[in-house]
Amino acid sequence: MAKILIIDDDPDIVEAMKVVLKTKDHQVASAASGAEGLKLARLDQPDLIILDVMMEKMDTGFSVARELKKDKNYQNIPILMLTAIKESTGLDFQKEAGDEDWLPVDSYLDKPLKPAELIDKVDSLLSSR
Numbered sequence: 001m002a003k004i005l006i007i008d009d010d011p012d013i014v015e016a017m018k019v020v021l022k023t024k025d026h027q028v029a030s031a032a033s034g035a036e037g038l039k040l041a042r043l044d045q046p047d048l049i050i051l052d053v054m055m056e057k058m059d060t061g062f063s064v065a066r067e068l069k070k071d072k073n074y075q076n077i078p079i080l081m082l083t084a085i086k087e088s089t090g091l092d093f094q095k096e097a098g099d100e101d102w103l104p105v106d107s108y109l110d111k112p113l114k115p116a117e118l119i120d121k122v123d124s125l126l127s128s129r
Helices: 011-022 034-044 060-069 085-089 115-127
Strands: 003-007 027-031 048-052 079-083 107-110
Touching: 003 011, 003 034, 011 027, 011 115, 027 034, 034 048, 034 060, 048 060, 048 115, 060 079, 079 115, 107 115
Parallel strands: 003 027, 003 048, 048 079, 079 107
Antiparallel strands: none
16 A cells, blocks of 8 residues: 555546545545645655646646655655646657656656556556655
């Protein structure tokens, strides 16, 4: 069982991910903003963070990821970034994931999420810790 923090401002997506992740007995917390997510990450020390790109601002997720990855206390927590940007812009994050200067996350998934893909990606990131 892992502690997973979801940082996303869409309550429907958060609830759907919680349901899926709890089927694998994960402990799940959530935050609806970047600031709240940073606070919870620092308080709870999750095993994995699932982070949306666009929240308060278009790049909130990038800012949160950079903030966590530059802090030695949190830089080893895997971050799975969620995005709907590819669908609207054609930008392919897969080519950029792991580039710590531009996209300081460990992996990403496009929205809408498929439950099996979410579980597979979470399992993969947790096993690589």
